[in-house]
Amino acid sequence: MALPKLAVYKFASCDGCQLSILDVEDLLLDIASVVHIANFPEASREVIEGPYDLTLVEGSITTPHDAERIHEVRRQSKFLVTIGACATAGGIQALKNWKDTDLFTSTVYAHPEYLDTLETSTPVKNHVEVNFELRGCPVDKMALVEVVAAFVQGRRPNIPEYSVCVECKRQGTPCVMVSHGTPCLGPVTQAGCGALCPSYNRGCYGCFGPMESPNTEMLAAAWQRLGVSHRGLVDAFRGFNAYAEPFRITSDHHEALAVAKGE
């Protein structure tokens, strides 16, 4: 029986999530034994034509060309999984959604007229139907293996949607907000990284985006109690997942307050 065909596509991104696939090292051989790696230019120049059974998409949509190309990728894919903060939320480059793109292009490039770029960086789900989203900046490599395994075995991936706090507690890491007043996005951020930053006594940066039922406004109130300004809150929520709706609404709210208060 022919193995399912796997494709990996890149849009606007840093390639870090694709590298996470290569980073599974020995397990890469196991992956290659259950799927046919048919189209993965980062790993091999050999490209086998679609359609593909499983497609992993990295990156956000930032150009008219990509906005077209993602539809072609969708047409070639039976099961499409977006990987990483760019593909699932627009990525760090979504910060441009709050700015004037013409100002950037005219400042950076001698001939901006050769560029064809969109005003926004948006997640793949805004353009085509997505079957599963794997969060993270970057994604966790073992979570990638789990997604591939679940696809091959015809089951739902074991990917949690609860908060980072659950991972801290399972590891026995004391809460950094409670025990030393370090602002942390963990309570509103989806688990998946293994609560990396709090285990080094730092607050969470929100790399995995909003958890299943994020109360961002109450967490913002708690941060203010720890001395963080409205401007500080805008910066915190405008990270790798800035354009994810719950984070976007809260950063917009505190930006309005920062302007009103002259911060």
Place this chain on the structure above:
Amino acid sequence: MSEMFVSGQSGIGRLIQALAERGHRVIGPIVRNEALVYDEIGGVEDLPRGWTDLQEPGRYRLEQRGDEKLFGYVVGPHSWKQYLNPPETVLWSGTISPEGFMTDPMPEPPKYAFFGVRPCELAAMQVLDTVYGSDNGTPAMAGRSAQREQTFIVAVNCVEPGGNCFCVSMDTGPTANSGYDISITEIVHHGNMRYLIESGTDAGAEVLAELAPLENASDDEVQTRDGLLAEAAASMGKTLDTEDLADLLKGNALNPRWESIADRCLACANCTLVCPTCFCNTVDDNLSLDGTHATRTRKWDSCFTLGFSYMHGRPMRESVGARYRQWITHKLATWIDQFGEMGCVGCGRCITWCPVGIDITAEAEAIRRGDLRDTQVRIGGFA
């Protein structure tokens, strides 16, 4: 009552050593990441000498006391369920091959000695004994009772309750009455650190006999101990009025207060994970990529996650208000219907470790008073 002995800090060190020599892994409080957590201790020098913990809703700070006390603090973010009901346990794993299906050998569980168990924590272990031991217990917890039986317990009575303690309301402290092998009370007597030690079981008496010669405590020392413990009972940080509380909570299922709590609650699950009696867990099945090796893992879960109540295509408790109501009502009311007692022991962890300081005693009181909206219980300075 058993004989009351007394020693200085060297006797505490000898006790830790004696337990290690009997083959126990001795677990006790240590300082890590600016909090007191439970981990392996090698001797009295590992204990948090001279530290105390200041606790408020949503706030915890370690501070130097300026004295030599070994037990001058209460409970931190860890509880003993970390060891008796670990955060992640492989229930079984196995491999399929042409020869058939073989389960992997399981590691022998370690033989623990818990050192510095507070009275509320003893009560919490007993609450979980009932949960796991009764007909309502989950078969998945088989093995806990064997582990529990071989665990040696050294309790420490609380002469200085913390800011969020309410064990007196729950009738679980500040003095341990049962469930320990040895109990210790730390007192300052004529300027000296003194440890009043008594056994609660034959195993405890045996260990104490090995520590000989231990002095007998003087009447004066026993009186000082009793006085300190009576004082502690009168100086709890919090109170919870439990009279008719179960009926009150059950009769308020539609109280709009739940939605006002939801405005504050992060649904992060911290309260349930630090609680020494919350026992909700989930089971993950994992299969290797090639489909030949399977692992079934039990993990701590929480009634605050959506996945926990997910069935038939959607979560049963979608709103955060419904999740908080489920938690507090189970803990203080329906737990009695299930297990004959409340599930709360008054340790205050859920109050301290809630990042936004939601206070179970204040919320129960608000329901009692009929406060629909927040007034002064905009807790932890969130005015």
